[in-house]
Amino acid sequence: xxxxxxxxxxxxxxxxxxxxxxxxxxxxxxxxxxxxxxxxxxxxxxxxxxxxxxxxxxxxxxxxxxxxxxxxxxxxxxxxxxxxxxxxxxxxxxxxxxxxxxxxxxxxxxxxxxxxxxxxxxxxxxxxxxxxxxxxxxxxxxxxxxxxxxxxxxxxxxxxxxxxxxxxxxxxxxxxxxxxxxxxxxxxxxxxxxxxxxxxxxxxxxxxxxxxxxxxxxxxxxxxxxxxxxxxxxxxxxxxxxxxxxxxxxxxxxxxxxxxxxxxxxxxxxxxxxxxxxxxxxxxxxxxxxxxxxxxxxxxxxxxxxxxxxxxxxxxxxxxxxxxxxxxxxxxxxxxxxxxxxxxxxxxxxxxxxxxxxxxxxxxxxxxxxxxxxxxxxxxxxxxxxxxxxxxxxxxxxxxxxxxxxxxxxxxxxxxxxxxxxxxxxxxxxxxxxxxxxxxxxxxxxxxxxxxxxxxxx
Amino acid sequence: xxxxxxxxxxxxxxxxxxxxxxxxxxxxxxxxxxxxxxxxxxxxxxxxxxxxxxxxxxxxxxxxxxxxxxxxxxxxxxxxxxxxxxxxxxxxxxxxxxxxxxxxxxxxxxxxxxxxxxxx
Numbered sequence: 001x002x003x004x005x006x007x008x009x010x011x012x013x014x015x016x017x018x019x020x021x022x023x024x025x026x027x028x029x030x031x032x033x034x035x036x037x038x039x040x041x042x043x044x045x046x047x048x049x050x051x052x053x054x055x056x057x058x059x060x061x062x063x064x065x066x067x068x069x070x071x072x073x074x075x076x077x078x079x080x081x082x083x084x085x086x087x088x089x090x091x092x093x094x095x096x097x098x099x100x101x102x103x104x105x106x107x108x109x110x111x112x113x114x115x116x117x118x119x120x121x122x123x124x125x126x127x128x129x130x131x132x133x134x135x136x137x138x139x140x141x142x143x144x145x146x147x148x149x150x151x152x153x154x155x156x157x158x159x160x161x162x163x164x165x166x167x168x169x170x171x172x173x174x175x176x177x178x179x180x181x182x183x184x185x186x187x188x189x190x191x192x193x194x195x196x197x198x199x200x201x202x203x204x205x206x207x208x209x210x211x212x213x214x215x216x217x218x219x220x221x222x223x224x225x226x227x228x229x230x231x232x233x234x235x236x237x238x239x240x241x242x243x244x245x246x247x248x249x250x251x252x253x254x255x256x257x258x259x260x261x262x263x264x265x266x267x268x269x270x271x272x273x274x275x276x277x278x279x280x281x282x283x284x285x286x287x288x289x290x291x292x293x294x295x296x297x298x299x300x301x302x303x304x305x306x307x308x309x310x311x312x313x314x315x316x317x318x319x320x321x322x323x324x325x326x327x328x329x330x331x332x333x334x335x336x337x338x339x340x341x342x343x344x345x346x347x348x349x350x351x352x353x354x355x356x357x358x359x360x361x362x363x364x365x366x367x368x369x370x371x372x373x374x375x376x377x378x379x380x381x382x383x384x385x386x387x388x389x390x391x392x393x394x395x396x397x398x399x400x401x402x403x404x405x406x407x408x409x410x411x412x413x414x415x416x417x418x419x420x421x422x423x424x425x426x427x428x429x430x431x432x433x434x435x436x437x438x439x440x441x442x443x444x445x446x447x448x449x450x451x452x453x454x455x456x457x458x
Numbered sequence: 459x460x461x462x463x464x465x466x467x468x469x470x471x472x473x474x475x476x477x478x479x480x481x482x483x484x485x486x487x488x489x490x491x492x493x494x495x496x497x498x499x500x501x502x503x504x505x506x507x508x509x510x511x512x513x514x515x516x517x518x519x520x521x522x523x524x525x526x527x528x529x530x531x532x533x534x535x536x537x538x539x540x541x542x543x544x545x546x547x548x549x550x551x552x553x554x555x556x557x558x559x560x561x562x563x564x565x566x567x568x569x570x571x572x573x574x575x576x577x578x
Binding site: 274282 | 475476561564
């Protein structure tokens with residue numbers, strides 16, 4: 001829980017620090033990814049290079065074979081014995097390359113194909129050895145015949161085997177190349193996604209922190225406002241409580257003093273009657289104030305409990321008007337009530353009594369000596385009570401202020417002008433699902449409208 | 459001749475209680491409901507009061523405005539009348555000679571009245 005400004009700023013700083021940490025982690029991960037891609041590429045290149053070199057060696061084999069074939073032909077067809085040296089050179093080179101390839105080629109298929117090439121060559125070499133012996137004894141025609149019958153097929157067999165090896169190596173190279181391209185592509189997309197995710201995450205976190213901070217600031221401001229309102233409320237409440245307390249205090253001490261001097265009878269019943277009336281009024285005023293304070297406290301905590309029952313607003317208003325009649329005549333206010341029929345709803349009788357009494361007492365306080373009209377009517381789903389007077393009226397800029405909780409434009413009014421009357425009344429009416437407002441202009445009288453839903457709820 | 463005290467107070471209960479106490483003590487008491495009313499009372503009185511007990515928060519004209527009006531000399535001789543503020547707050551107007559803070563007791567009230575209005 002957050003208790004003050006320092007707390008929530010520390011909280012925000014913690015969030016910011018964790019975002020920074022997450023950003024650093026993401027950047028490190030990204031760098032690691034880039035390194036991995038680089039390594040993959042490097043490895044792919046090595047593989048491709050190996051395959052390319054193998055391919056090159058296979059081509060060399062073909063070349064050497066070609067040399068051997070042409071030397072062979074010269075030897076057999078033209079009978080040039082000197083060609084034999086060149087032939088053995090080509091043969092030696094062929095075997096060297098084949099040897100190199102044997103150490104390089106790793107795949108079983110490649111090894112098998114290479115072994116086939118070497119075997120064909122070994123067969124060819126054996127045939128060539130027989131040709132050497134024949135050249136020493138046989139006729140040139142025999143040699144030509146031998147070339148056609150033995151040497152040429154053996155040479156062709158080697159060429160066929162070599163072609164197969166070449167095709168195999170070419171395939172391997174192409175496979176490696178496309179695999180490398182695939183890896184690189186995948187890595188690129190993964191990295192891009194990572195970067196975007198990082199960006200998105202940062203934005204979301206920043207936004208969250210900012211809105212959290214804003215909410216916290218508002219929270220803090222509302223706390224400050226609540227404390228200010230409470231202080232003001234306490235100041236007003238204690239101020240309002242002091243007058244009736246002073247009356248009770250003075251009256252009691254006066255009585256005590258009389259009792260002490262044995263002079264009770266001096267004032268006689270008249271004094272005692274005055275004493276009782278004063279104390280009674282002061283206590284009534286105190287209890288009204290305390291009730292309103294409790295209501296206000298409950299409303300500010302959202303705990304205004306309504307005890308709803310079936311209430312006739314016309315009847316209730318009639319009762320209140322009759323009850324307040326002495327106050328009206330004392331203030332010289334002629335209050336006329338107009339309520340034709342019962343207006344029944346499901347409301348809290350005591351609270352409604354408080355609201356209507358408050359509205360009527362406002363007339364006495366603020367428009368004394370001026371006639372006032374009270375009307376109770378029913379509309380579709382709504383009950384309406386209108387209190388109208390031809391008094392001094394209220395400037396429109398003051399309307400909203402009048403309903404604020406601690407407004408005390410008329411603080412000094414008797415009977416708890418705590419500035420809570422209208423605010424509490426409106427809260428009570430709104431708790432019923434209705435509304436209370438004023439329509440007035442300075443110098444043109446005031447019209448208070450109370451509206452309540454008649455449909456029973458819950 | 460008994461000392462004369464003007465009580466300016468909008469709360470009827472308070473007004474009546476103060477009157478009862480002070481009359482009991484033998485003072486002559488006149489009352490007003492607010493500053494404006496008090497000025498009217500002063501203008502019409504043949505003998506000015508010797509002390510004013512003044513509530514500060516009142517409708518129409520509050521206590522401080524009343525004191526300022528008195529100090530300008532609108533009513534001959536009235537600007538020198540000592541005024542005791544009857545207040546619920548700690549603040550005390552400069553123009554008042556003293557203050558009674560609600561809820562004050564009988565002794566406090568009589569003490570401050572006697573200080574500014576000694577009985578013969």
